[in-house]
Amino acid sequence: MANDVPTIQGDMARAVIDPASYADWDNLLNTFDDIRSTSPVTKVLPDDEGIFDPFWLVTGYDEVMQISKDNATFLNNPRTVVFSLTEGIEFAKAMTGGSPHMVASLVTFDAPIHMKYRKLTQEWFMPKNLRGIEDEIRAIAQDTVQRLIDAGPETDFVPLVSAPYPLHVVMQILGVPEEDEPRMLMLTQQLFGGQDEDLNHSGMKDMTAEQITQLVAGAVKDFESYFAKLTAEKRANPTGDVASTIANATVDGVPLNDRDMMGYYIIVAAAGHDTTSASTAGAMLALARDPEQFARVKADRSLLPGIVEEAIRWTSPVQHFMRTAAQDTEIGGQKIAKDDWLMINYVAANHDPAQFADPRTFDAARTPNRHLAFGAGAHQCLGLHLARLEMRILFETLLDRLETIELAGEPARSKSTFVGGLKTLPIRFTAA
Numbered sequence: 309m310a311n312d313v314p315t316i317q318g319d320m321a322r323a324v325i326d327p328a329s330y331a332d333w334d335n336l337l338n339t340f341d342d343i344r345s346t347s348p349v350t351k352v353l354p355d356d357e358g359i360f361d362p363f364w365l366v367t368g369y370d371e372v373m374q375i376s377k378d379n380a381t382f383l384n385n386p387r388t389v390v391f392s393l394t395e396g397i398e399f400a401k402a403m404t405g406g407s408p409h410m411v412a413s414l415v416t417f418d419a420p421i422h423m424k425y426r427k428l429t430q431e432w433f434m435p436k437n438l439r440g441i442e443d444e445i446r447a448i449a450q451d452t453v454q455r456l457i458d459a460g461p462e463t464d465f466v467p468l469v470s471a472p473y474p475l476h477v478v479m480q481i482l483g484v485p486e487e488d489e490p491r492m493l494m495l496t497q498q499l500f501g502g503q504d505e506d507l508n509h510s511g512m513k514d515m516t517a518e519q520i521t522q523l524v525a526g527a528v529k530d531f532e533s534y535f536a537k538l539t540a541e542k543r544a545n546p547t548g549d550v551a552s553t554i555a556n557a558t559v560d561g562v563p564l565n566d567r568d569m570m571g572y573y574i575i576v577a578a579a580g581h582d583t584t585s586a587s588t589a590g591a592m593l594a595l596a597r598d599p600e601q602f603a604r605v606k607a608d609r610s611l612l613p614g615i616v617e618e619a620i621r622w623t624s625p626v627q628h629f630m631r632t633a634a635q636d637t638e639i640g641g642q643k644i645a646k647d648d649w650l651m652i653n654y655v656a657a658n659h660d661p662a663q664f665a666d667p668r669t670f671d672a673a674r675t676p677n678r679h680l681a682f683g684a685g686a687h688q689c690l691g692l693h694l695a696r697l698e699m700r701i702l703f704e705t706l707l708d709r710l711e712t713i714e715l716a717g718e719p720a721r722s723k724s725t726f727v728g729g730l731k732t733l734p735i736r737f738t739a740a
Contacts (some may be wrong), residue, residue, distance in 0.1 A: 428554065474580075633646055
């Protein structure tokens, strides 16, 4: 390798891929700042060959945006789109018959199949359609906030509000009965939080790559079993929900195969709430830390969209995706070879001081706020309008019902390299 290629390994490389690093937020941001200051595109090398494949870490905002928008040069499908150690990837291939993707979904598809699948449900998540369910979302928000008040004045915001609220919304849209929501939450936590002992429901603190992948595989199998039954119901008695759309969908005149159909359900069911949960908790954390900001937005609701948008940037729930170079190219001054693996790190990009002044400060008035928390290009988050709507409605309700809010203890973040956020947020409040 040429001497002028910036590389990291050892402790700094481990910090980039260690789930525990993402629970230690300030130190993680320090690590990304240090790496970015040398080069926005840096080669990450393993200490021991074979533990993981070398990859390019992309920490600069401009470079992450460039990769995100160039879906012809940087592909999702050839290799896993979520970082994994070699052991985990090999286990996934053994489980799936050769695919590195445990779940086949929109995030693992490239053109032209990606857009064909995306269009199946895209209209469902557009603002025009969402206006038709706004009253239903508002009712869910009111019930959620009432439970918070009934449990108060001191409680944990995550299990009481930020986890169940978006879960209930997306399950109503999908067509999953309310009594099945706890099962959906547990499976999502295992799917995205398998590296965290408080979320994986295994009771195991330190798990090997294969154990984590086995846990994820078990969650996927349980999801598939559940949605196979739901598919039969929605084919026999289709309704207006998203599950009915997926169950009866065709692409190029052919019904979806079982693997693709189950992947579609899983991505809507799991990604559709866990990410919004993280952003919601992040917004509440910022307001609990800053009573003056809470008072300002309570008095002036025009500030609320800025709080929602800043919470999404500040939290960056989807922390990375991997891409594979389809051809030789160059980015951030580095020559990327065909088949090279790249990590586009949204946490780092959304805290790049070249794009965001004082990026670690929660600034509800930040303008512009062209964050990358929803991605960009063809793979931009399908549910971004729903996420913003859910958060706005919930905080409108919270601001109506709460007079004051403050922290009642230290919050804790989940140990996860992929989807992350707060797992606890102790708060103290007075009701209006």
